[in-house]
Amino acid sequence: MPSVATSPMQLPERIVFVDLETTGATGTSDRITEIGIIEVDAAGAREWSTLVNPETRISSFIERLTGISNAMVAQAPTFAEIAAEVLERLQGRLFVAHNARFDYGFLKSEFRRAGHDFRATVLCTVKLSRRLFPQHHKHNLDALIERHGLDVSQRHRALGDARLIHQFWRQAEQGIAAEAFEAALAALLARPSLPEHLDAAILEDLPEGPGVYLFYGENQLPLYVGKSKDIRKRVLSHFAADHASSKEMALAQQVRRIDWVETAGDIGAQLREADLIKKLQPLHNRRLRRNEELCAWRLDDVGRPQLAFASDADFGGGGPLYGPFKSAREARTALRDIADAHGLCHALLGLDKVAPGRPCFSRQLHNCRGACVGAESETAHHARLLAALGRLRMVDWPFAGPAILREGEEAHIVDRWCYLGTARSESEVWAIVESAQPRFDRDTYRLLHKAVGKMKPVLATSPRRAPRAGGPASS
Structure with a gap:
């Protein structure tokens, strides 16, 4: 992460302690059902709360958790109807919440739907608790209640939880040395530096969850695609003052725009990273770039290895295949290493061209067991070859058609890997x-075959596309 100042700072004079209740955990699709706000300034502390009609149904699970039912919000105002009032209460104040990116993200989404661009300086009391009390492992609201003896009025209701956050703040402010408390605020509120070509406002939008991020340069040139379990943290690490390498520094200097795709988890992030790199061919990505020579070994009718390319063969289940390899050169190198490790005959494997009955070069080095000169039967040699290739055998696609790999609220669709x-x-x-x-x-x-046990076939409830003739194209 970029280095930031940790010196004491003047305490903010205008603060809002905010908590929301929502229909779910996804700010872009779920909606707010209740808002609780405590405004603190020189005039004192003022509380305000309201139920909100989410314009969608509240699940029975959320009803049990919060006590907020569909009947309770039926006559409540929509967010659009109270947006101006909420904005007036929040504008120009330090926004304090527990897991603040959650509440801030929901409010930004709701304000955006209502035609407002809401931005604020945000402080998370989870992070504040971690910094002030590092000896403790848990910093959720229940842990703070127990540890600090906070007075609970209405747990899992917006105003009740906002009161808890406010109480924690006051206890920390009064119980921690002023210099330490102010230094913690300074560290948490410091804004990391970005390249001059990037809009600093993007810091407020970067999500803290899993997903893929994309760097673009001049003329929308794709520079780099990366994935992370915490997009915000990983993106900011690219712009740290102590760049890990000259390549990292060069990339940071070229970035003109940042985009991202949030995912439900790490599998989705890995799938989309690989997919986007193949499609966009970013300048600074090398490891996952498309390779048109993708191939694998297949044994012919007499048991001799032949190269099969993904552009021509069905790599999802077209008979036993061993690999895959990014190029024919890599495939031959791997086969040669296997032959040397297991005493296999280079001539029978097609790695050396010798006249029938003549020893291969490996035999002359006393490494081949002599299948080339009849010292070992081809049947025995073939059995040892199959055993040696075993760890490279590709897994056949186990379904009759496409399958679903669920991850949170997302369903990844896969067909023949x-x-x-x-x-x-x-x-x-x-x-x-x-x-x-x-x-x-x-x-x-490589990612999917490890997760095949979690997949389920797509049920035939809709017309399927016809099976493809031949194999899938390579990438």
Whole structure:
């Protein structure tokens, strides 16, 4: 992370302690059901709260958790109807909340729907508690209640939880040495430096959850695609003063725009990272770049290895395949290493061209067991070859058609190890299945075959696209 100042600062004079109740955990799709605000300034502390009609149903789970029912919000104002009043209460004040990115993100989304651009300086009391009380492992609101003896009025209601945050602040302010408290605020509120070409306002928008981020340079040139479990932290690390390498510094200096895609978890982030790198071919990505020579070994009718390329073969289940490899050169190097490690004959493997009955070069080095000169039967040699190749055997696609890999609220659609896309509804699933153009990818295969036990077949409740002739294209 960028280095930041940790010296004491003057305490903010105008603060709002905020808590929300919502229909779920996703700010872009779920909605607010209740707002609790405590305004603190020179005139004292003032409380305000209201139920909010989310314009969607509240699940039974959320009803049990918060006590807020669909009947309670039926006659409540929508957020659009109270947006101006809420904005007036928040504007120009330090925004304090527990897991602040959650509450701040929800409010930004609601304000955006209502036609307002809300921005504030944000402080998270989870992070403040960690900094002030590092000897403790838990810093959720229940842990703070128990540790600091906070007075609970209405737990899991917006104003009740806002009161708890306010109490914690006052206790910390009064119980911690002023210099230490102010230094903690200074460290948490310091803004990391960004390259001069980037708008500093982007710091407020960067999410703290998993996903993929994209750097663009001049003329929208894709520079880099990365993934992280914490997009904000990883993106800011690219602009740290102590760059890990000259390449990292060069990348930071070229960035003109940052974009990102939030995902439900790390699997989705890895899938989309690999997919976007293949599509965009970013300048600074090398490891996951598309390779048109993707191939694997296949044994012919007499048991001799032949190269099969993903552009021509079905890598999802077209018979036993061993690999995959990014190029024919890599495949031959791997086969040669296996032959040397297991005493296999280079001539029978097609690695050396010798006249029938003549020893291969490996035999002359006393490494081959002599299948080339009849000292070992081809049957025995073939059995040892199969055993040696075992760890490279590719897993056959175990379903009759596409499958779903669920991760949180997302469903990743996969067919014959090809990532087709990610859906959040059944209609999206079938739209992806019908329109996708699968491309087999080595990095995606390696990720997916480890997670195959979590996949479920896509049920045939909608017309399926016809099976493809031949194998998927390589990438």
